[in-house]
Amino acid sequence: MVVLISGSGTNLQAIIDACIANKINGQVCAVISNKAGVYGLERANNANIATHVLNHKDFDTRENYDKSLVDIIDKYQPKVVVLAGFMRILTAGFVSHYAGKLINVHPSLLPKYQGLDTHQRAIDAKDQEHGCSVHFVTEELDGGPVILQAKVPVFEDDDIDSLSQRVHYQEHQIYPMVVKWMCEDRLTMTQKSNTFSALLDNVILPEQGYANDD
Numbered sequence: 061m062v063v064l065i066s067g068s069g070t071n072l073q074a075i076i077d078a079c080i081a082n083k084i085n086g087q088v089c090a091v092i093s094n095k096a097g098v099y100g101l102e103r104a105n106n107a108n109i110a111t112h113v114l115n116h117k118d119f120d121t122r123e124n125y126d127k128s129l130v131d132i133i134d135k136y137q138p139k140v141v142v143l144a145g146f147m148r149i150l151t152a153g154f155v156s157h158y159a160g161k162l163i164n165v166h167p168s169l170l171p172k173y174q175g176l177d178t179h180q181r182a183i184d185a186k187d188q189e190h191g192c193s194v195h196f197v198t199e200e201l202d203g204g205p206v207i208l209q210a211k212v213p214v215f216e217d218d219d220i221d222s223l224s225q226r227v228h229y230q231e232h233q234i235y236p237m238v239v240k241w242m243c244e245d246r247l248t249m250t251q252k253s254n255t256f257s258a259l260l261d262n263v264i265l266p267e268q269g270y271a272n273d274d
Contacts, residue, residue: 061239062090062138064129064146069100070228071144071165071235076107078236086243089136092129094148110136116148126154133158140242143197144235152199160249162197163242165235167227169193169209169268174202179223182214190214190223192231193269194238196249198256205249205258206269207241210234 063072072091078084091104092112104111112132119125125148133141143164155162168178170193182190191211198204210230214223241247241260248259258265 061086061088061140061142061243062092062133062136063088063104063142063144064148065091065093065098065100065144066095066147067098067100067145069098069103069144071231072100073103074232075142075144075236075239076103076109078240080107084236084240084243086139086239089138090132092132094146100145122149122151123153126151130154130157140239142235142239149201150197155197155199158197160196161242163194163207163238164197164202164204165192165194165231166202167192167224167231169211170195170202170206171267179220179227183218183220183223187214190227192227192234194234195269196256196258205256205265206267207238207247207258207260207265208234208269 063075065072075084076088079087088109090110090112091100092114093101094114094116096113096115101111114129114132116125119128139161141158141162169191173181189211191209193206193209195206196204210233212226212230246261250257250259258269260270
């Protein structure tokens with residue numbers, strides 16, 4: 061797989077650790093960041109993973125940036141392209157090129173709170189639960205079909221830091237699990253008309269993704 065980052069790479073680390081522990085039958089072959097000097101690149105170097113920095117500020121259009129990004133990714137012929145805190149809105153051409161291979165983790169219980177500032181929005185709304193979602197990426201921002209979610213409680217005295225820590229912990233549990241499924245060819249994405257669905261073991265998942273009370 062190829063992992064795209066913009067920051068510290070905690071989800072990247074969770075995936076690397078799962079690969080080392082043989083919980084994922086696959087490997088991270090490259091890490092690409094749109095920012096130089098971020099700690100996620102150091103995590104990759106420590107694991108002897110190839111790294112690339114492709115600064116979006118060096119490109120005049122989003123399309124030209126994404127074309128260069130595709131050129132780097134395709135050299136590795138990945139089965140999975142993982143967005144792990146990659147803070148870029150991707151073009152339709154990029155998303156289409158990796159349709160069914162491109163996954164993301166979002167810090168909310170989608171479809172609630174697409175976009176930014178999800179933790180503050182959950183606090184402001186006095187939600188009793190919050191969480192994170194792993195989903196396939198489509199052209200709609202944070203709108204692709206959900207594969208798996210994890211819920212956390214929201215307490216009265218929560219602030220952004222305390223709530224985000226709780227959510228991040230769950231991200232680190234569920235993202236490697238979904239990557240494992242992808243590497244095992246158990247996950248696919250289908251489209252009927254304008255509706256996308258995620259399938260696990262050829263079974264269409266509900267809107268909130270895979271759920272098993274066992």
